[in-house]
Amino acid sequence: MNSSSDNTIEIIIIIAFALYSISLYFKYNLPGSAFLKNKLGRHLFRTKLNPVYRPYLEKYFPVLSKLNEDDKLIFESRVQKFINMKTFKTRGEIKVTPEMKALIAGAAIQITMGYPEVYFSHFRTIIIYPDKYFSRLTRKYHQGEVNQLGVIVLSWKSFMEGFSDPRDGVNLGYHEMAHALKLQDIVANNDYSFLDTYTMRAFEKEAMKEMQIMKENPEGASFFREYSATNMNEFFAVAIENFIEKPNEFKKHNSNLYLLLAKILNFDLLEIFPYSS
Numbered sequence: 153m154n155s156s157s158d159n160t161i162e163i164i165i166i167i168a169f170a171l172y173s174i175s176l177y178f179k180y181n182l183p184g185s186a187f188l189k190n191k192l193g194r195h196l197f198r199t200k201l202n203p204v205y206r207p208y209l210e211k212y213f214p215v216l217s218k219l220n221e222d223d224k225l226i227f228e229s230r231v232q233k234f235i236n237m238k239t240f241k242t243r244g245e246i247k248v249t250p251e252m253k254a255l256i257a258g259a260a261i262q263i264t265m266g267y268p269e270v271y272f273s274h275f276r277t278i279i280i281y282p283d284k285y286f287s288r289l290t291r292k293y294h295q296g297e298v299n300q301l302g303v304i305v306l307s308w309k310s311f312m313e314g315f316s317d318p319r320d321g322v323n324l325g326y327h328e329m330a331h332a333l334k335l336q337d338i339v340a341n342n343d344y345s346f347l348d349t350y351t352m353r354a355f356e357k358e359a360m361k362e363m364q365i366m367k368e369n370p371e372g373a374s375f376f377r378e379y380s381a382t383n384m385n386e387f388f389a390v391a392i393e394n395f396i397e398k399p400n401e402f403k404k405h406n407s408n409l410y411l412l413l414a415k416i417l418n419f420d421l422l423e424i425f426p427y428s429s
């Protein structure tokens with residue numbers, strides 16, 4: 153081998169090493185404002201959305217039409233990342249479809265808009281049943297559940313019923329992801345302890361009042377559906393369904409509770425766009 157080709161190889165290695173170092177520098181050590189770090193970092197290391205998922209996201213997540221181009225790309229990128237991180241399995245006659253992946257990931261990314269680094273890392277497997285499924289543990293039929301072992305289980309029929317009306321405040325996808333979010337926060341993992349305990353306590357205090365009113369007036373029309381009075385975890389999940397699908401009505405009903413939840417989730421569909429700070 154002659155010396156000029158030796159030199160070329162050396163130069164290529166040096167350039168490659170320099171580019172790699174620069175990329176690491178941007179990823180982990182970019183100085184300056186958090187704004188620059190977040191924006192630039194996310195641009196450089198964005199996971200590109202497989203276009204097969206886009207029509208489903210645009211159809212079922214109205215928030216996308218409200219986001220600016222940059223935030224929309226971040227949402228899409230996070231959906232792809234979520235899909236890449238999880239194993240989707242089905243039971244019974246159905247097969248995993250792009251629609252399933254797009255909507256399940258979309259629901260997760262929608263409720264974590266305020267926590268761009270949270271991907272429910274504790275939950276690696278998603279099991280999809282065609283319809284309600286019988287649980288041997290509870291001896292009942294279930295629409296969905298989130299278990300401590302890191303599995304999210306969903307009835308696809310119930311899941312799609314939730315998305316058939318994006319404004320009725322009932323959505324199994326958001327409901328189960330809300331349970332997952334709370335569990336994710338307490339199970340030690342890559343991403344946990346991000347929910348603010350102080351605000352959570354204040355939310356629970358206010359929620360108790362709502363639950364009490366429901367218990368005293370079981371027949372009375374309450375903003376939150378009756379099931380939410382089951383316990384605090386169910387109330388939290390139902391509140392998130394309404395926070396996303398009926399934010400105006402929720403805020404009008406109990407603005408204190410609404411604003412506390414906005415603070416917990418770190419976004420508010422009525423006021424601000426995520427990532428803009």
Ligand SMILES: [Zn+2]
Binds near residue numbers: 331386
């Ligand atoms: Zn529940």
